[in-house]
Structure formats: structure tokens, C-alpha cells
Amino acid sequence: MNKLLIGYLYKDELNLYGDNGNVEVLSARCARRDIECEIVLISKGNLSAYARLSEINLLFMGGGPDSSQKSIYGDFLEEKEPFIRDYIASGKTGLFVCGSYQLMGDYYRAADGAELKGLGLFKAHTIHFGKNRPRCIGNVRAKINSKLSSDQVFKNVDFLGGAVIGFENHGGRTYLDAGAAPFAHVTYGHGNNSEDGTEGIIVGNCIGTYFHGPILAKNPHLADYLIAKSLNLPELPKLNAGLTVASYTASKKLR
């Protein structure tokens, strides 16, 4: 069985909400199945320093405050864009959470009005309306888009009926371009913008989402989907899911 090589972008700058836990969950769920997993930390600067870019089969990038997004977006645009563009076009998997999801879109207009140009690889844009609008904070529950949940690989690892739960904390409100596929549809909480019921985005085999939690800790079926998809496996050996099922059952009481 081949190795999961995770490219982890800007770990130090974009990890305010514990999103590095997603990489820990992927690594642990691989280890419990004797799947080799390695993490390549990708920070600011020229990618030529990374000899094994072509071997990366799962990209991850977390969330953070406007200030952290401002500290990396220039590097993200100038140094990383070509690699990520080719990576997505090649059909490889990725998970971009909150602040990084926003920077994968056309632009992020921050709380102070500064417009951070994004990579434009996710057909969406984000606007933070400043203090005039309350932040989107709280528990969130959604139903994954059938575009993803109908994938046989997802069906083979899903044991929660395509639901996904988490926590969100963002001031930016994301608006998908016409025709863009949301990751999920919100059944409790805010999602992309508190207006249209969408949550996140799917582009190729990459997911953008506002779910913290970390999302993969709260949704191990999604973690398993990303592992199997990244390794081109139809499914994975099952792991005990008692605690997860209990947390989902409890989440159904969310009103």
C-alpha cells in the first residue's frame, strides 16, 4: 500500500483554531491501519527547496486571523499558486479550512477593508463586513453535497449518512460563483454566509470548508474518505466508531 504524503501549508501562521489536529487525525488513522504517513511542512518561500513536491498526495491548510492571512497571502500567491493550480488540476486531494479556504477564492476583503487577492482556484469571494455584522460563531451541522457523498469511496467509509458536524468562527462571508459546488448544505449554524444555506466548496477532489473542530476529529468518515481517495483505494479497514456515533446522536438535539 503506498504512502500518504501530506503537504501541510503554513502550519505556524494558520493554526489558530487547532486545525493542525486534522493532520494528527490523518496520521493516527493511517497508523491504526499500518499505512505509512509522512508530513511535509511547507512554509513561506520558494518551493524549489522541497524535493518531494510531486509525491504529495494530500494538501492541507488551516485557518487563522486576518493578520495571519495578510502575513502569508503574498507568498501564497507568488510562490505557491502554480504548484497548487497544477496539483488541483491533476485531481489530487486537498482540505482548506476557513482562512485558507477564503484565500483559495478570488479575494478576501478583510475586516479593515484591505482586499487580499486570492489564488482564484475556488470560484468564490469573501467579504468581512467589519463590526457591523456579528461573526459566524458556534456549532454547525450540515449535509454533505451528493456530488461528494455519492462517490463510491465516500459511501464505503461513511457511517453517518453524509452528515458533518463542527464548530465555526469566521467574520468573512463567502459567496460562491454561479455553478460552484458547495461542500455541504447547512442544517444548523451559519455556513458560508448565513444567507444561502451553503457551506464550503468542492473543486475537483479538494474541499474548502469553514468547519473547525478540528473537522476531521469530529468527522472521521471524512478523514477516511480523504485517506482512501488520496491513495486511490476503494475503502479502508473499519475502525471503532462508537464515540463518533455518540457525538452525532447528541448533535441531532441541536436546534
Ligand code: GLN
Ligand atoms: N480571519 C478570517 C475571518 O475572520 C478567517 C477566520 C478563520 O480562519 N477561522 O473570516
